Structure formats: C-alpha cells, structure tokens
Amino acid sequence: MSLPGKARALAEVLRAFAGHPWVFAKLLRQLPRVLRGFTFAEGWEPAGPPARGDTGLDSSTAADPENPLVAFLRKRETGRGIWKWMHYLDVYHRHLRKFVGKEVHVLEVGIHSGGSLEMWRDYFGPKCHLYGVDIEPACACYENDHTKVFVGSQADRGLWQTIRQRVPALDVLIDDGGHETEQQIVTIEEMLPHLRLGGVYVCEDIHGEYNGFSAYVQGLVANLHAMLSGYEPDVKPAPIQSYIGSVHIYPYLTVVEKVDSPVSRLVSARRGTEWQPFG
Numbered sequence: 360m361s362l363p364g365k366a367r368a369l370a371e372v373l374r375a376f377a378g379h380p381w382v383f384a385k386l387l388r389q390l391p392r393v394l395r396g397f398t399f400a401e402g403w404e405p406a407g408p409p410a411r412g413d414t415g416l417d418s419s420t421a422a423d424p425e426n427p428l429v430a431f432l433r434k435r436e437t438g439r440g441i442w443k444w445m446h447y448l449d450v451y452h453r454h455l456r457k458f459v460g461k462e463v464h465v466l467e468v469g470i471h472s473g474g475s476l477e478m479w480r481d482y483f484g485p486k487c488h489l490y491g492v493d494i495e496p497a498c499a500c501y502e503n504d505h506t507k508v509f510v511g512s513q514a515d516r517g518l519w520q521t522i523r524q525r526v527p528a529l530d531v532l533i534d535d536g537g538h539e540t541e542q543q544i545v546t547i548e549e550m551l552p553h554l555r556l557g558g559v560y561v562c563e564d565i566h567g568e569y570n571g572f573s574a575y576v577q578g579l580v581a582n583l584h585a586m587l588s589g590y591e592p593d594v595k596p597a598p599i600q601s602y603i604g605s606v607h608i609y610p611y612l613t614v615v616e617k618v619d620s621p622v623s624r625l626v627s628a629r630r631g632t633e634w635q636p637f638g
C-alpha cells in the first residue's frame with residue numbers, strides 16, 4: 360500500500376471510532392483471537408478421505424444428486440450465459456429448496472447475460488416472481504412477463520428505496536453484482552429488512568481473506584451472540600436475535616436466514632432429575 364493509501368486507511372479507522380473508544384478497545388482485545396483463528400485456518404493440514412474433487416456439475420459429487428440446479432447447468436451448453444462458482448449449487452439447494460414450487464419473490468443483483476434469471480425461474484417454478492438489478496442498461500432486455508428489471512447501481516440507496524416501493528417483500532435476494540464491499544454493504548443494509556420472515560439472503564463472491572464485506576458480516580454475527588444483560592436462563596433477545604435465525608459462511612459466500620416468526624425469548628432449559636454435583 361502506498362503512503363497516501365496507508366494514511367487514508369488510518370484516517371478511515373480513526374474516523375470510524377471517534378466517539379466509540381470502548382468499542383475500539385473491545386475490538387482491539389479481540390484482535391489476538393482473530394489472529395489465532397486466522398493462523399489456525401492458514402495452517403490447516405489435509406486429513407481424512409480425499410477431497411471430493413469438484414466441478415459441482417458432476418451430480419455424483421453433489422451433496423444432493425437430485426439437485427435440479429446441477430441438472431440445469433449441465434444442460435446449459437448454449438444459450439444465455441450463466442456465470443457462477445459451481446460449489447454454490449449445493450449451498451443454494453440447501454437453503455432455497457423450501458421455496459421450490461411456491462409463489463415466491465426472488466431478486467438477483469447482477470444479470471449480466473440473463474442466464475441466471477432463467478436458472479432461477481426453472482428452479483423455483485412458474486409461480487416465481489423475478490426481479491433483476493444491473494448497472495448496465497443493456498440488461499433491460501431481460502424483462503418479461505414474470506421478470507422485472509431495474510437498471511441502476513446497487514450502491515445507490517435511492518435505487519433500493521424505489522425498489523422497495525415497487526416490489527413486495529422478498530423471499531430470496533441473491534447479490535451477484537459488482538462484488539465491491541460498499542455495494543454489498545449498502546445492499547444488505549437496505550434489503551435485509553425488506554426480506555420476509557423465513558427469507559434467505561445470499562451474498563456471492565466474497566473474495567479474499569481481508570475482504571471488507573466479510574469483516575462487516577463478522578460484526579453482524581457478533582451481535583447474534585450478544586447477551587445484553589449478562590447470563591440469565593431466560594433472555595429477551597436483542598432485536599437482531601429476534602429476526603435473524605442464522606448466518607452461514609461458505610467459501611466466497613455468505614447466507615443469512617431470517618426466522619419464520621420473531622423470537623421473543625431465549626430460554627436455557629435444564630430437563631431431567633439426575634445431575635452431577637458440580638456446575
């Protein structure tokens with residue numbers, strides 16, 4: 360990094376923490392653990408059975424050999440282009456299969472050559488309402504009876520405001536757009552609240568171990584573990600704990616799932632009558 364680049368990075372950090380010295384101190388305390396996890400992961404040794412050498416297109420290596428996304432992509436030798444990491448197919452099917460055949464509202468950021476919109480339509484079925492967002496005006500040509508296209512930048516909060524006014528609450532959002540940190544952050548901040556209960560948010564192509572969006576997600580995850588009033592067996596959850604059921608981190612991919620209905624209490628239960636005297 361150049362000297363002006365370093366100065367800018369430092370100024371950004373100082374600006375972010377001005378007024379939050381305790382947050383800064385707490386995060387600094389976590390850094391050695393972050394480093395420890397980082398080093399552990401970096402030094403990971405292969406063990407056990409050989410890795411399932413993977414193109415993702417071979418249904419014999421797919422987690423579910425019946426995954427229709429695998430079949431769809433295997434057949435796609437000509438026609439509108441689709442551009443995906445193949446290991447995503449298992450992940451999509453794991454989190455999205457519950458919507459197949461239902462009336463669902465699905466938005467994908469990043470249309471490119473239109474093939475992935477066709478894939479989602481094929482996967483979710485004829486009751487699916489699709490929305491595509493792309494910065495390239497040429498992508499408007501992919502609009503049809505069941506697909507609405509919005510042209511604009513995902514980094515523009517005004518675009519999301521318009522989309523929220525024109526589109527019902529979404530069941531699924533897939534961010535496969537510009538892949539820049541700020542774009543990904545603006546998109547999740549503007550649209551995660553617009554996801555229905557039970558909805559699934561997918562952000563693709565989070566590349567690099569110092570990725571900015573990855574850091575953002577770690578902040579979000581930390582709040583899922585918050586205990587606002589210390590350890591008690593019956594806790595009123597923080598708002599985010601009421602609405603976010605889980606966050607899943609995969610290679611290059613993050614999936615956030617909303618709960619089916621808001622959680623009002625987190626209860627630690629002891630069941631049974633036989634207990635060891637300790638603890």
Ligand SMILES: C[S@@+](CC[C@H](N)C(=O)[O-])C[C@H]1O[C@@H](n2cnc3c(N)ncnc32)[C@H](O)[C@@H]1O
Pocket residue numbers: 440441442443467468469470471472473474475492493494495511512513514535536537538542
């Ligand atoms: C990786 S391609 C999308 C691939 C497509 N989803 C597929 O699976 O075949 C990324 C797309 O994001 C679009 N894009 C880039 N920056 C964007 C931005 N700021 N807002 C919205 N779309 C953007 C590009 O024009 C491009 O079409």
